[in-house]
Amino acid sequence: MSRPKRWQVLEEKDGVWTIQLASWKYFHDYITQEMLNYSHYVWRGDRLDDRPLLLSFDRDHPSLTKAQIEERLKAHLDQFKLATRGRRGLNPSRLDTDNDWWALGQHHGLKTPLLDWTRSPFVALFFAFEKLKKPQTPNRAIYAVNPGSCTKFTKTIRAAHKGKLRPDIVEFFTPLQDENFRLVNQSGLFSRCTAGKTLDEWIQERYPGYGSGVLIKILIPNRYRLDCLRTLNKMNINSLTLFPDLYGASGFANMVESIGNYY
Numbered sequence: 001m002s003r004p005k006r007w008q009v010l011e012e013k014d015g016v017w018t019i020q021l022a023s024w025k026y027f028h029d030y031i032t033q034e035m036l037n038y039s040h041y042v043w044r045g046d047r048l049d050d051r052p053l054l055l056s057f058d059r060d061h062p063s064l065t066k067a068q069i070e071e072r073l074k075a076h077l078d079q080f081k082l083a084t085r086g087r088r089g090l091n092p093s094r095l096d097t098d099n100d101w102w103a104l105g106q107h108h109g110l111k112t113p114l115l116d117w118t119r120s121p122f123v124a125l126f127f128a129f130e131k132l133k134k135p136q137t138p139n140r141a142i143y144a145v146n147p148g149s150c151t152k153f154t155k156t157i158r159a160a161h162k163g164k165l166r167p168d169i170v171e172f173f174t175p176l177q178d179e180n181f182r183l184v185n186q187s188g189l190f191s192r193c194t195a196g197k198t199l200d201e202w203i204q205e206r207y208p209g210y211g212s213g214v215l216i217k218i219l220i221p222n223r224y225r226l227d228c229l230r231t232l233n234k235m236n237i238n239s240l241t242l243f244p245d246l247y248g249a250s251g252f253a254n255m256v257e258s259i260g261n262y263y
Contacts, residue, residue, distance in 0.1 A: 015207030
């Protein structure tokens, strides 16, 4: 009797791949056999397999145009900057760009035009399986994207851009301020896409007919979630290590209480 496939390619379209894994146990095999030499990819985990790679701020304003979203974003960030006065300690680090301010806000619950990423596929796996909520899709999703492939087009678009609106670009950046310990522990970074547009849409527009995976979406069946989280805990990937604060302590205690033989 032949062994079932550990994974299969469901779709290859315009630089975006969709891979279905038979089990979470094969995620390690996929990384070591298919991705080990591609260290430039960054990763993101999602509890749902049908949620678009769209910014949280954009999801709240689905009927607005790009110009309207950008106008709301500017007002939103100005309000956040004003509200932080006297709340960042006695000697706060300097924030030079809007993206630095957005990154600070993302860390503290602000709705932003950013998406979180990590340089560790197994940290992304944790975030995909961490939460237990309803409704739940049949799969959890792990995304891997090549920032260099996005940056190549971003430089060209930025150079040719004219006008006041933000150009149709995707930026990846790692903020350097000292106020985000979670970002350090999670090997984290951020991306910012065009207002109102998903990352996969942006990539497919620029890579029509392209066979390689600029963006890879890995689907992992939701079953055996507890085994996955127990295994990651043995690898020291848990709420305590990824959230070095009281939130992480609470999350870890909750998992110990709800998952048998977790700790």
